[in-house]
Amino acid sequence: MAAAAAEKSKPGWRAVVAALRHRKTAYMLLFGFAAGLPYALVLGTLYAWLSDSGEIDLETMGVFSLIGLAYAFKFLWSPALDRIDIPGLRRLGKRKQWIVTAQLFIGAALASLSFITPSNETIGIFSLLAGLAAFASATQDVVIDAWRVDVADDVATIDILSTVYQMGYRIAALVGGALALFAAERYGWPATYFGMGVLMLVVGFAGLWAPDADTKALKALESQRGDDPYGLRKAGQILPRVRGWALVAVGLLWGWALVTVGVFMVQSLSSDPEMRPDSVDFISTMGPLIVIATVVIPALIAAWLERMRAQGRYTIPAQVSGGDDIQTGHYASPFAAKSSGDRAMDHLYRALVLPLTDLIGRLGWAMIIVIALVLTYRITDAIWGSFAYPFYLGELQYTKDEVAVASKFFGVGALLLGLALGGYLLTAIGRMLTLTLGAFFAAATNLLYADLARGGAVVQTVADNSGFTWLVVQLGGDERLSKLMMAIAGENIAVGVAGAAFVAYLSSIVSKGYSAVQYALLSSLTLLVGTLGRGALGQMIEERGYFDVFILTTLIGMFAVVLCVIEWVRQARLGKAAGVVAPEAAAEPAE
Known part of the structure; x- marks a missing residue:
């Protein structure tokens, strides 16, 4: 604590230098680079490759409209990234398991593109690989943003980590943009994308040694709470049946948004240009509706729930039957989680x-x-x-x-x-x-x-x-x-x-x-x-x-x-x- 206080008292430039020597800051630069490289390669440079091929017209390039949507609507699957563990990889860390997996997947997808010559016959598999790379890249962005917030401390502050992240991102934009164009001019597009894929694989393996958020205290607290790991069933919290209706409403809205975006992506992959929807029209018409369904209405529902909780309405009463332990969450009352369905509702409520x-x-x-x-x-x-x-x-x-x-x-x-x-x-x-x-x-x-x-x-x-x-x-x-x-x-x-x-x-x-x-x-x-x-x-x-x-x-x-x-x-x-x-x-x- 004394060291942290001393660090905060340093002049601005000395605090910056101290933060730049921190291990977390170095990995933040690496992760920023990893976030920016696939974005530049699949959302910009790839169009130059398609143009050089001479076989892909501008209308056919519309198949790549789904790539931008992966970044625009990445928040739709963010709750899953916050709560779901990858089997066998949880020991890497809550965030690292997703970061490393996404980076390795992106590297493999970029390298795989190098073995395909873009043409009217191969555009389907080519666009599928590019779309999967974009999806993994957007997923990586969500988790890296969360990692930055989780690992920030008094030396590697959130301000410094945020700045270093953007520097890595911009350097990657230069590498995936101008440098990739120069490399393609000299060595060809397949060699360029294979090299970029290998670079992402190297970053992914390096990420195995990155620090991760310490979630041991949270896990210990959750285990102490037993059947109520999130403290949702203790006195003063919203009644389970009210939470259930709120969860159903929010779940239906998010489900509709996911299906809408998913259908658009599938239609965009059609081999028939006439069947592909207009991405600009989709974003301008459906974009606001998706935001209303997934942000505005759920926010209003959340505001109402918070107001009810503050007023003590529709809440679990303070007086519960004998044998309850409010501190640990083990209840003999009707409000206890009595089935796997009750526990699943709590998990989904916590996520959404x-x-x-x-x-x-x-x-x-x-x-x-x-x-x-x-x-x-x-x-x-x-x-x-x-x-x-x-x-x-x-x-x-x-x-x-x-x-x-x-x-x-x-x-x-x-x-x-x-x-x-x-x-x-x-x-x-x-x-x-x-x-x-x-x-x-x-x-x-x-x-x-x-x-x-x-x-x-x-x-x-x-x-x-x-x-x-x-x-x-x-x-x-x-x-x-x-x-x-x-x-x-x-x-x-x-x-x-x-x-x-x-x-x-x-x-x-x-x-x-x-x-x-x-x-x-x-x-x-x-x-x-x-x-x-x-x-x-x-x-x-x-x-x-x-x-x-x-x-x-x-x-x-x-x-x-x-x-x-x-x-x-x-x-x-x-x-x-x-x-x-x-x-x-x-x-x-x-x-």
């Missing part, structure tokens, strides 16, 4: 409903602020990301090589610099101030692109006067390229700071006991508004041009700034009332 009741129980009405912040924080960069290349190549008339240099190489370097700066700021000035600054600058840097849309006079002047133009010219570029690189640098540094702060914020408000489900739900909501708004944004670009769009995205980003300030004030008041720092206190599971 308790994560939401825990969030709402801790946050209360502040949950509205949190959801609003989650929905808007990354909208500025998420909503226009799909139009970046049309803007660079079409509107500004840069060449593909210029865009590759400015965006893929220089841009990734600027993003890593922003992440490093974000990690330092989290330690030096605190999470909420960093979160607020990140939101402001991520929104404000859209004005750089607005200037580019009008000719880029302001950006060019800054580049010239700062010496940046001279540096770019010395490295083989020209003044016009320096203008694009300056804008991309400004945006990516800001996005890096915002990304580091946002992941740290999300990680801080989830409970360790429910980290997989809660983080998966919140992170999935992050991309919702951006995904649904791209159609309208594309129409606005056609009608009014890019300048007005960038002004609009800047203004939208300022909503997130306002919400950050509101959340900052809320946490500050909560911290004063409790006598502790609110975010860290909120990270602990509620009893």
Whole structure:
């Protein structure tokens, strides 16, 4: 304890250096790389391979629409990852068993792709392997996010782990993107994907020695509670029959969502292009309904349950019959779990409903602020990301090589610099101030692109006067390229700071006991508004041009700034009332 206190008293940069030497931090970098590599390979680079094949048309490439859905709706199977053990692998650890298995599966799937030449005859098995790799990758993401929350401590803090994770992720994007393209040009696509598959297998085997969350205390507590491992049947808790109806309602909603997404994925694998559904139309129409069914309505049910429990309505009475032991959960009362069905209901309730009741129980009405912040924080960069290349190549008339240099190489370097700066700021000035600054600058840097849309006079002047133009010219570029690189640098540094702060914020408000489900739900909501708004944004670009769009995205980003300030004030008041720092206190599971 004394060592931890001394560590916290160090200046920001010294705490960062101490954290970077930690074993957990090293594995966080490795896991971040493992999360980013398959995403880049199956959601980006793979399309270049299909294009090079010369046999796959754009319509047939629509078969890969299911790949993005695996990431968009990964929260649907997160409850299973939180509660189910893989036979024979539980001894690896609650999270590691899934992380290592997913990584080995991804490696095998990528390597298997190297033995298939994409064509109209093989597209079915090719897309199946790619889809399975994406599913395993999305599964890995859920568990890695939970692992980060579970293993954080006073040295390897959640802020540092969140920053390092994103750095590993971005490095993997460079390896799976630009480096993979260079390798394919020289050695061919099969060799490239086989090498990437072997790399993932190596990461998976290395993960066997990663630390995992210490769940011994939780297991001991659960065993002491006997037939009531989650404390659901003690006095003051919601009556089993009421919990049962709530579980049925939530279960039916989640079941409908899983079936809906599953049917769409199966239809997307059809060999007949006419039978394949439109992924954009599916996300825009069914996406909101799935979120309402799996998040909004269950959250309202959870809020009602928490209200009833607080008011003492529909709860187990304090007076129970003789022979009961409320401390251990062994009851002689009618409320005891008397069958395997009762125990199964408790397990399912714990997986589907308790994560939401825990969030709402801790946050209360502040949950509205949190959801609003989650929905808007990354909208500025998420909503226009799909139009970046049309803007660079079409509107500004840069060449593909210029865009590759400015965006893929220089841009990734600027993003890593922003992440490093974000990690330092989290330690030096605190999470909420960093979160607020990140939101402001991520929104404000859209004005750089607005200037580019009008000719880029302001950006060019800054580049010239700062010496940046001279540096770019010395490295083989020209003044016009320096203008694009300056804008991309400004945006990516800001996005890096915002990304580091946002992941740290999300990680801080989830409970360790429910980290997989809660983080998966919140992170999935992050991309919702951006995904649904791209159609309208594309129409606005056609009608009014890019300048007005960038002004609009800047203004939208300022909503997130306002919400950050509101959340900052809320946490500050909560911290004063409790006598502790609110975010860290909120990270602990509620009893």
